[in-house]
Amino acid sequence: MFKRYLLRRLVHVIVLFAGISAFSFVLLELAPGDFLGEAKLNPQMSPATLAALREQYGLNKSLEQKYLSWIESAARGDFGISFTYNLPVSKLLLPRVRKTLQLTLSALVLSWLIAVPLGVWSAAAQDGSVDRAVGVAISALLATPDLVLACFALLVAVRLRAFHSANPVLPIAVLALGALPILLRHVRAALVEVANQPFAQAARGNGISGTQLWFRCLLPAAANPLASLFGLSVAGLISSSLLVEVLLGWPGVGPLFVEAIAARDFYLVVDSVMLSALFLSIGTFLGDILLYVLDPRIRVE
Amino acid sequence: MDVVNSAPPSLSVRGLTKTYHTQRSLLSRKRIEVHAVRGVDLELPAGNTLAIVGASGSGKSTVARCIAGLLQPTSGEIWLAGRSLVSEGAAHRHVQFVFQDPGASLNPRFTVADALLEPLMAVRSSSRLSRFSVAEALQQAGLPATVATRLTSQLSGGQKARLAVARALAALDASGPAILILDESLSSMDLSVRAQMINLLVDLQERRGLTYILITHDASLAAHMADEIAVMAEGVIVKRGPHV
Numbered sequence: 001m002f003k004r005y006l007l008r009r010l011v012h013v014i015v016l017f018a019g020i021s022a023f024s025f026v027l028l029e030l031a032p033g034d035f036l037g038e039a040k041l042n043p044q045m046s047p048a049t050l051a052a053l054r055e056q057y058g059l060n061k062s063l064e065q066k067y068l069s070w071i072e073s074a075a076r077g078d079f080g081i082s083f084t085y086n087l088p089v090s091k092l093l094l095p096r097v098r099k100t101l102q103l104t105l106s107a108l109v110l111s112w113l114i115a116v117p118l119g120v121w122s123a124a125a126q127d128g129s130v131d132r133a134v135g136v137a138i139s140a141l142l143a144t145p146d147l148v149l150a151c152f153a154l155l156v157a158v159r160l161r162a163f164h165s166a167n168p169v170l171p172i173a174v175l176a177l178g179a180l181p182i183l184l185r186h187v188r189a190a191l192v193e194v195a196n197q198p199f200a201q202a203a204r205g206n207g208i209s210g211t212q213l214w215f216r217c218l219l220p221a222a223a224n225p226l227a228s229l230f231g232l233s234v235a236g237l238i239s240s241s242l243l244v245e246v247l248l249g250w251p252g253v254g255p256l257f258v259e260a261i262a263a264r265d266f267y268l269v270v271d272s273v274m275l276s277a278l279f280l281s282i283g284t285f286l287g288d289i290l291l292y293v294l295d296p297r298i299r300v301e
Numbered sequence: 302m303d304v305v306n307s308a309p310p311s312l313s314v315r316g317l318t319k320t321y322h323t324q325r326s327l328l329s330r331k332r333i334e335v336h337a338v339r340g341v342d343l344e345l346p347a348g349n350t351l352a353i354v355g356a357s358g359s360g361k362s363t364v365a366r367c368i369a370g371l372l373q374p375t376s377g378e379i380w381l382a383g384r385s386l387v388s389e390g391a392a393h394r395h396v397q398f399v400f401q402d403p404g405a406s407l408n409p410r411f412t413v414a415d416a417l418l419e420p421l422m423a424v425r426s427s428s429r430l431s432r433f434s435v436a437e438a439l440q441q442a443g444l445p446a447t448v449a450t451r452l453t454s455q456l457s458g459g460q461k462a463r464l465a466v467a468r469a470l471a472a473l474d475a476s477g478p479a480i481l482i483l484d485e486s487l488s489s490m491d492l493s494v495r496a497q498m499i500n501l502l503v504d505l506q507e508r509r510g511l512t513y514i515l516i517t518h519d520a521s522l523a524a525h526m527a528d529e530i531a532v533m534a535e536g537v538i539v540k541r542g543p544h545v
Contacts, residue, residue, distance in 0.1 A: 202406040202465075205371050206472045207393035207423035216422065221410060296410055297454055 009288070013281045020277045022067065024270045029063045035083045035264045057083055059266075070270070079274075080267030084260070089271045092256065097238070097275065100245065100252030103168055104237040107175035111183055112230070114176070119187025120214045126192060134184065141181040149174045150247040157248075171248045175241055179233065186229050190222035197221070223294045231287020235280040238272075312368070312480060312512065314343035317377035319363050337363040339536040341377070345529075347478055348506065350513040352523035355533035364533070365482045365516050369398040382478045393423070394474040401485040403465030409454040413439070413464060416453050420472030433471065442467035443501055459494040462486070463501065470505070479509065484516045499526065 036053055039045050054060045058069070070080060079089045122134040153170040194200060195218055203217045238253055245254030253272060260268035292298055319338040338360040345351050353361040366372040368379055370392030379386040386392040400406040407416050414435045421433060436446040442463040448456065456464060465486070473479040483502075487495050503526075505511055517523055523530050532540040 198400050198402060198405040199408045201371060202398070202400060202468075203408070203419065205369055205393060205398045206420035206468075208419070209423070212422055217408065217419070221408060296412075296452055300452055300455065 005288075009285055012284075016281060017274065017277060021071070021270065021274060024273045025063060025067045025070075028264070028266055028269060029066075031264070033264060034059055035266065037264065057081075057266075066266075070267070079271045082260070082265050082268045084263050084265045084268070089267050092268065093253065093271060093275065096251065096253045096256050099250065100238060100241055100254065103171050103175060103245070103250060103252060104241050106168065106172045107179060107241075108233050108237065110172065110176040111179040112233075115180055115183035115187050116219075119184050120191060120219065122184070122188045123191035123195060124214055126195075131188075134188075138181040138184055141177060146174065146178045146243055147247070149177055150244050153248060168250070171241070171244050171250050174244050174248070178244075179240070183229065183233070187222075187226060190225050191218055194218050194222040220294065224291060227290035227294055228287050230290060231283045231285075233283070234286050235283030237283070238276045238279045311347055311382075312343065312345040312478075313378075313380040314341060314364075314368065315378040315380075317341040317343075317364060317367060317379065318375045319360075319367055319372060320375045336536055338367070338374075341533075341536075341538055343531070343538075345480075345512060345514070347512050348510045349528045350506070350515060350526055352515040352517060352527035352530045353533055354517055354520060354523050354530060356518065359533040360536040361516050361533045362484055365398070365484055365514060368392070368480070368514065369396045369482050371398060381480070393420070393472060395478050396480045396482065397469035397472050399465050399469050399481065399483045399486040402489060403486055404453075404456075404458060404461035406465055407453040407461060407468070409452065411453055412449065413444075413451055413453060413456070414449040416464060416468055417471050420468060438467050438471050441470065441505070443497075458490065459497065462490060462494065462498055466498075466501065466505070470509075478512065480512045480514060482514045482516065485518070487522060488517060488519060502526070 035057065036050060036059065039050060039053070051060075058066060061069070073080065077090075081087065082089050082092050085092055118134060122131045125131045150171075153174045157170055191214070199221075200213075200218055203213055208217060241250070241252060242254040242257060244250070245252040246258055249255075253275070256268070257272045259265075260272065317338055318336070318340055321335040321337055322332045323335060341360075341364055343351070343364075353364060355361045363372065367374045367377075368386070370386060374387060377387075379392075381392075381395055386396065408419070411419065417435050417438050418433070435449050439446055439449060444460060444463050444467065448460065448464075453461065453464065466481075469481055470479075473481075481502075487498055490498060502513065506513065513526070515523060515526055529541065529543055531538045
């Protein structure tokens with residue numbers, strides 16, 4: 001059964017990659033201008049040089065030709081060249097991915113570590129003062145754009161003079177605070193729903209209470225939507241930090257991606273998008289595996 | 302208040318009231334009091350069956366939930382064998398509740414064995430855990446030992462009902478009085494399952510000397526099973542007797 005699932009998942013990934021890559025190529029082709037747009041305005045650049053450069057970068061090829069040759073070379077492990085850096089895209093992206101993951105994985109772990117116990121506490125004290133305080137804090141955080149949080153982090157960094165750009169503490173804090181309200185809401189909502197089920201009342205009737213009730217009986221029963229949400233948080237590991245990295249000067253994928261879009265660095269943009277798609281697939285896969293591990297009913301089926 | 306206990310021990314409920322507070326609307330801060338139970342007195346000798354009948358909203362389930370410790374009474378006393386269930390908070394060791402939908406009261410992720418062991422999580426007594434036998438508990442409720450490893454969600458409706466009774470029995474302390482409250486638990490069952498459950502309950506009462514409180518709106522079921530019937534309306538007992 002598990003083999004059949006893996007095979008189905010593999011087919012999904014192939015279809016997803018084909019769809020996203022084709023869509024990226026079409027969008028980039030439709031976008032006005034290309035990498036040599038600036039160069040065209042340079043009076044010192046002759047039309048012959050421009051034509052030679054277009055030939056060299058493959059910009060004179062049709063969309064289908066570009067796409068097919070990219071697929072062909074990607075299958076060999078060559079994901080194209082960055083026009084701006086004149087380097088293979090993989091060499092440019094990999095160290096940046098490591099930096100981005102350093103931020104986003106830490107923020108993911110931190111936000112879940114806060115969201116689960118706080119969500120349980122909030123659900124257990126439903127409509128009490130703790131729950132209300134958490135509710136107000138969640139609403140305030142939800143209403144605050146990541147941009148404002150990042151600017152606030154910059155202000156803190158400047159005032160304290162304690163954080164230089166290589167210090168990951170502030171970007172991690174901003175990312176974790178940005179993700180926290182959604183996670184907290186979902187954990188609380190899932191637990192409140194389960195806590196009102198007859199089997200939860202029966203557990204209370206058996207004298208089970210406190211930590212045992214919430215963590216051993218109710219949290220596992222509320223885990224299904226949370227496992228899917230965890231998969232989605234992994235899926236967003238590459239893309240979620242884009243804005244924060246640019247604003248706080250973190251040398252991750254974010255600034256490189258923005259720079260690549262501005263410069264129409266074709267393959268760098270496409271490969272960054274594909275990287276994000278790869279994480280989406282990994283996230284969905286992890287979410288499914290978690291569901292399989294956590295819910296005995298799925299294993300039985 | 303001290304209640305003199307006759308032997309065999311009995312359940313004694315004195316002046317039980319339960320008031321709910323509700324808010325009229327989001328904008329209004331005015332709170333409305335709903336008096337679900339208004340001064341209920343009950344006496345129940347051990348080994349007997351009391352049926353509480355009444356229309357929906359008459360307060361019969363609220364009385365039962367207060368006795369089982371699922372709800373905190375607003376005022377009143379509940380005594381069992383000379384011990385106050387309200388102040389000691391140990392109702393679950395002597396009073397167990399079988400819900401209206403026994404299947405829904407079982408955690409669907411648990412195996413049958415886990416469901417039976419669940420009440421013992423709260424006990425934390427290793428000697429009681431070591432004495433407990435899943436196979437024996439299943440056999441007592443008329444379930445084969447082979448279902449122990451199955452998930453509760455895989456059982457049939459009748460098997461779920463039997464398991465809910467078995468779990469309630471597992472939760473009860475072997476020593477001391479034991480009351481089982483059946484809150485409309487038989488009403489949703491089809492006729493054959495219901496007949497089997499009634500036979501099981503009668504058999505268990507004879508073997509273990511259980512005391513039953515039957516919450517129902519089915520007068521014929523009450524007449525068939527109960528030694529005494531109490532009729533509730535608007536939060537009070539309006540009539541009591543062996544037949545009403």
